Amino acid sequence: MPQVPKWLADTMIAVASPWLRQAVVSDTTMLSDELKLITFKGDFDDEDFLPGKIVQFRVDDTSFRHYTLSSFNKQQGLCTVLFYLHGKGPGSQWATNLQIGQEVRFRAGQGKLKYNEQGKHHFFFGDETAIGLFNWYKTTALACSHEYFGVLELHPQHAVALNTLKIMIDYVHASPEAPAVNAISWMEDMHPDCWNTWQRATFYLAGRALSISRFRKYLLQKGVEASQIRTDAYWADGKRGL
């Protein structure tokens, strides 16, 4: 429920209180002008967060928003979230204002996307909102001696985040009017030998709903099995808080 009356939001927080995680902002780093990496420190001794873990914050009196953990260090009690500050809603505004020392509470749950530990090849497609997810997937792939590859639709000023996080995948320019079109052209330019290797990968599609549905359709047309494709729409044009 992304938006509820204040009295209901208060009640939900009170009822869920025993299950809510408490943490404090211990670091904030701008990876670009609109990508803010926030480190939370808390007591996570009883947690075993896995890649793809989703967290939900109350971002104002009436709104809740979902985000994805970008990393987790149980021993140090640290986790990170990479927020895209698109400036269009209360979630983005709340993340913009988060400062070191601020206390937060959040609910954690397993997301729709799960890393395929049996697969050796992992292909990422998404946008700014999915960089955090793919950062943890990249770390997991390297730890498992798996290979990863992929393409993101980004506003070019945010591509620097891929270098900073050492996520070795490509990007194309995001196009609001033509979701997934530039990424599909990028796929079409792929050398056939390269496609031979990657066509049996696990494909993870996260971010804009329209881009995901078009890219998924394209993959199916290319002969990728539906069972190889894992999707999670993180936002949809004109919709608030998925």
Ligand SMILES: Cc1cc2nc3c(=O)[nH]c(=O)nc-3n(C[C@H](O)[C@H](O)[C@H](O)COP(=O)(O)OP(=O)(O)OC[C@H]3O[C@@H](n4cnc5c(N)ncnc54)[C@H](O)[C@@H]3O)c2cc1C
């Ligand atoms: C499971 C899940 C995990 C997510 N993980 C992350 C994450 O790790 N990092 C992250 O930054 N976001 C993440 N998101 C996306 C984030 O929750 C949305 O962007 C959300 O809309 C932000 O809330 P808001 O209040 O700022 O905007 P809203 O009030 O929800 O939306 C206001 C307007 O902004 C538009 N909008 C929303 N997102 C975008 C966007 N990316 N680009 C352009 N316009 C947009 C909406 O279409 C709407 O018109 C995740 C979402 C889900 C469902």
